Amino acid sequence: MITDPLFYRLFETSPDTFFLLLGIPGDAAKAMAARYQYLAIEFKETSHRTDGVFLPKEPDLPLYFLEVQFYARASIFADLLAKVFTYLKQHNSAQDFRGVVLFASRSLEPADTTPYRALLNSGQIRPFYLDEMPELANAPLGLSILYLIRREESEAPAVARELVVRVKREIADAALREDLIELIETVVFYKLAQFTREEIQAMLLVKDIRETPLYREAMEEGKEIGKEEGKKEGKEEGKEEGKEEGKKEKATRTIVNMAAKKMPPEEIAALVEEDIEFVHQVLKGRANG
Numbered sequence: 001m002i003t004d005p006l007f008y009r010l011f012e013t014s015p016d017t018f019f020l021l022l023g024i025p026g027d028a029a030k031a032m033a034a035r036y037q038y039l040a041i042e043f044k045e046t047s048h049r050t051d052g053v054f055l056p057k058e059p060d061l062p063l064y065f066l067e068v069q070f071y072a073r074a075s076i077f078a079d080l081l082a083k084v085f086t087y088l089k090q091h092n093s094a095q096d097f098r099g100v101v102l103f104a105s106r107s108l109e110p111a112d113t114t115p116y117r118a119l120l121n122s123g124q125i126r127p128f129y130l131d132e133m134p135e136l137a138n139a140p141l142g143l144s145i146l147y148l149i150r151r152e153e154s155e156a157p158a159v160a161r162e163l164v165v166r167v168k169r170e171i172a173d174a175a176l177r178e179d180l181i182e183l184i185e186t187v188v189f190y191k192l193a194q195f196t197r198e199e200i201q202a203m204l205l206v207k208d209i210r211e212t213p214l215y216r217e218a219m220e221e222g223k224e225i226g227k228e229e230g231k232k233e234g235k236e237e238g239k240e241e242g243k244e245e246g247k248k249e250k251a252t253r254t255i256v257n258m259a260a261k262k263m264p265p266e267e268i269a270a271l272v273e274e275d276i277e278f279v280h281q282v283l284k285g286r287a288n289g
Contacts, residue, residue, distance in 0.1 A: 011038055013180060014141065037057060038053070066101075078115070103127060103130065104131065167180045
């Protein structure tokens, strides 16, 4: 899963999420975020690039450096400090700073942190573990999207659909609403790489499934089967029966294709607008066949 762009977009779109992560409560986190500018900075001389930097807009506020770590890297704290001190040397060597490393899990944190223990013990560098973060009830949208990143593939679509509904209900600004929905889509897209972007949009009820290539292909196949069945009967009743057969065949093919991409039966039933019993019947017949 490609994480760096996801986290950059999350904190760019919802910067208060970073301060919520630090333990600052809702309104205070929003107020603090307004006092910072969030950027990804690249140091050309060293080829270092930060996952994110919160630049203070006011004096006497610390500078925040963020690193996101989803694989083991023994040098992560050294890398963070190299970026911090390069920035301080180039801009303001007297600037106070804080470092934040967001690990996917505690197991990815280096075992030996001896050179950095003073900074870790003082809280100037703080590690966080995504899989250990308590999931708050009624969490703000930014945190809820952060929780989505750690969800299992089987859980992600249903949770993402709920988030899309929340975004549409809670976000009045059209541009921000579109950005957040696209971010949610992207999280699910990275998790379910076997699906196209259009299929993800249909899965999240952002786009009608009938607009996806998968559905259009199944529908065309169903139409052809219906025509053939009608021709075989040679009368109106046969044509109607053929159309119904074609419709069912269309649904069956769509169900089979979606199941092949590991979509849960409940998700399939909702998308093809068929009873869950029919979906199970199709899948059972497929398995027996």
